[in-house]
Amino acid sequence: MEVLVRLLALLVVLLVGTGLRASGVLDAGRTDTLNAVAYYVALPALIFISTYDQAIGELLSFALVGGLLVVLFTTAGLAWLVHRRRDTAGRRSVAIVQSYHSNLGYLGLPLVAATFADPVTAIASVILGVVTLVQVPLTILVLSTSNGAGAELAEELRGLATNPVLVSLLAGLAVGSLGVAFPGPVVGGLDVLGSLALPLALLCVGASLEVDLPSVDYGATGSVVALKIVAMPVLAWAVFSALPVDTETFVAAVVMLGTPTAVSTYVFAAELEGDPEFASLNVFTTTLVSIATLFVLITLIT
Template identity: 30%
Template sequence: MNLASIFLQTLEITLPVFAMVFIGLGLRRWGLIDLAFIHTASALVFKATLPTLIFLSIIRADLETTLNPGLLGFYLLATLGSFALAWLWAHWRVPYRDRGVYVQGAFRGNCGIVGLALAASLYGDYGLSAGGLLLGVVIISYNTLSVVVLSAYQGDQRASWQSIVRDILRNPLILAVVIAVPFAWWGLTLPDWLMVSGDYFASLTLPLALLCVGGTLSGLTMRQDQGTAAGASVLKMVVLPAICTFAAWLAGFRGQELGLMFLFFASPTAAASFVMVKALGGNDKLAANIIALTTLVASVTVTLGVFLLTSAGLI
């Protein structure tokens, strides 16, 4: 296969995902969806349709293939390394008051929506089931590390560790994984009519979630802290994915495993980071700018990354 064919194949994987994001942006600007719709739809995705999608994907999966402790452990180590590198760089280059926001924006990706959508587009059922298992590591590590770094720079504002642990234990995505794994492990099945109904419901997830990402993006503005936001965005979308993916290759990961981790590493900054910054009294404008920039450039950086890895025969 020549490079032109590989590039066109790459576009077929990434463009449908990012097209939905930009459609959501357009719908918000044209007034066809509003903030109330985005809040309601996002809650529906997070609390119901996405957990259903993850649950169904895992119970259909071959756990011997998708449950890979080595992959989960490596991703956790890579997340900790990315977090440490971003914090070290922020200590040298970022004003004190913005360091926590910068670090969170530079390491915390939107794996639950964009990463999972890309994984499904590239690898189908494997991407959904293995990605769903990986989300357990993502949710716990991202939330914990975000609280650590934001609390370190927000003065009197402190998050309650009890509430963070409670939120993680109650997280619908975590619960979906915990409930689904025994089903897959013991080969338990559900009635066909329930599986079909679940598929109908779960099929709402990715298009609705991506529209909401685009609609949220439309409401963000790029007026302040552009230099700091650009620095965090380059770290998030170029430097850290390159370092972590190279490290994964050195560790022996190839094929689907390497591709899945790259897509998660290269996901744009999660919209949830804005909510946490706002709650802790941080620079929410900087957080919004990082989300906007990383989401806009993701269509280019992710496509280029998939193209390079595919051309090299690594994924």
């Protein structure tokens, strides 16, 4: 019951964000500001505070990285098989990337931090970093090659080097591995900032969601939902059950990979000549339905 109440609270905050956008309170400028605070302050604080007292050898393993890559690329392959005959290149490419590109930063890690103990959160932070390094370039590659967009993959990869998520992860792992001690007030302050990551992220996600019901392609959207928040976590469950990983790693991997489609895929679709309306609908639908699927996942795991 506690998990259900927590997830319903997430839904409420998400819908509050949508309502604030509709009423004009969260206009584009305010949403961008809120997004910047979440992305550059709260989320990095959460990642750092989750990893600063852990040595990298305790969190990162070949089994973890290998399992993540198997799940990610297998889901991407299934997405290509399912969506390869979509009517337009824009819709086809968006359907493929939204079937595997997970919302690990704004929903996955904060949700894990709010639901599970610190060791699970630390591993979830590593999962966020590893998967981000793979799924972002893969998404850019799929969209740009499918739609003939002139994206410079090398430029995007250089941008990853200054990504606050990855920078804070590397900083936390470095501090943990070196055994550097941090003053209590600093840790407490970062902990408070990190606790803001989930509500701020949900408000931003809600404020960015737009749905044009007359243009809904139920078959395409239903396939994205089925692959992203049903097939992908089921595959993660099977893969990590077969790997020599501890319970914390298994829990973190399944929950993180069971998150809905990332909001950033809408931005990529708009920039790389995909189908942004279709992308927005899929973000909204997978986020909404994931409240139920994540409840099932967390209930089965705990």
